[in-house]
Amino acid sequence: MNTCKILMPIGSMGAGFNPETFAAGMALGPDVIAVDAGSTDSGPGYLANGMCKYTRAMLKSDLSIAVLAAKKAGIPFFVGSCGTCGTDNMVDLCAELVEEIYKENGLTGKIAKIYSQQTADIIKKKWDEGKIRALDGAPGVCRETFDECTNIVALLGAEPFIKAWQNGADVVLGGRATDTANIAAMAVYKGCNTAAAWHGAKTVECGAQCTDTSEDKGVFLTVDEEGFTVTPLGEKTRCTPYTISAHLLYETSDPTRLTEPSGSFLTKDAVYTQLPDGRSVRVIGSTFEPAAKYTMKLEGAGIVGYQNISLVGITNRKVLADPETWIKNISAYVDKFIRKVGIDPGDYSFNFKAYGYNAVIEGPVPVGTPPPREIGMLLTVTAKTQELATQIAKIFNPYLLHFPADLNEDLPSFAFPFSPVDIPRGATCEFKLLHVVECDDPFELVRFEYVEIE
């Protein structure tokens, strides 16, 4: 029977592997180490700026553990979505780190870089050909939207990982990929059940979150021709049918049907069984529907302005009794001064958030809610340039310090935590795409480069 054993060391590469459970996973004899490094969860700033959530040192620490273990065991190491956003520069960064690790340890080998970043021109051509389709809940898009994205990436499927490995790569560094692609790739290649490969990959893509603890970081996946088995790595850790099936709900809008580039897997008829060891779970019964057309999901983000933030603490009872009115009054009062100095109203906006009151859950607070003891008032200014955002924040500054609930009263002085008060925050970005692009084949929008280390 075709079987594939996969060590998934952590839900997010760079966050810090657990060396003990990683070693426990290696002892189980994996065919591949596969890890996903990508996410859009932390917002559009990473993709728009081509940035990683973690530092170079954090990435290198996790990469070192996996690269050296894979080399010693003679198995490949697949990374999906290098550097959080999976842009080309992040693939290059990870390749540079792997090259350093090889050289520092006197090793030879081959690194594959798979690029999936797209130019606006390529995507506009696809748009003109009618090959870009909005997914449910997508924002409105026109041809110009693609130019407004600083970076666009297309999510890799499993095929490019296999191609790079077949071309002799020991370490395969993917640009933005689906969370599951790098994990499912080897199992699909080895002739395991396709639905089980994807469903299993989806189950383990957040690492040990599908177990009864997240301490282990990693988890072990075995896929075969009939189904898949998830085994925890910590000695006391357990997977149960509950933890495994419940994890499929996490961060999925529809847990019954999940779409990958080559098709969709359906989990409705999956059966979850606890194995006799009391800690592993066996899953069979999910099904796979091949796609009529190969599609890659697109992500795109761009800069929409520049921001400056100021924080002030308020305990004044009159302000706290009605924070909304205070916000309305200071906004109208200061806006007059902003316009007086000739700043075009179309070039800026600002927003107050009353932390401790209704910053997190917007809108009116439920009737009868007692006033808070204090609030942290956050002013965010957005403008066409950083200079303008900062100028407006500085116009606000004296009023943030002194603006009273009642204009006929003595001026209060509120509590600033920082000096200078206002903080230039840089670019503010937005996600602009929730679309898929039809491809002639899995490689049409994908580029490969190889680095030989001798």
Add this chain to the structure above:
Amino acid sequence: MPMVQDIAMEVRSKNAGPFWVTLEIFCKDDEAYQIIKNSPNVTKEKVAETYMVNPEQIKCFYCDSIYVAKFSFPRPKPSGHKYENDMHTGQQYIRLAELEV
């Protein structure tokens, strides 16, 4: 009147990609689950009203085998918009948790 959080074991919310939010009510047994599932106040329409979204955009799932009710819908604004109040939408469960059953 008990609230959802009094009946459920856990109520949570999380982003599902940058444009969707998903909310889940986990119950410890079938008894609690049936109360949630059959409550006239924990419905697609009520979730739509509470979160000020169009009920037609809400996907609703009942996972009978693990006693979970799940609601997913597009976020009014995508993750990280310029005046974002909850990037991961992880704190948005509270309005569902405080619905009266």
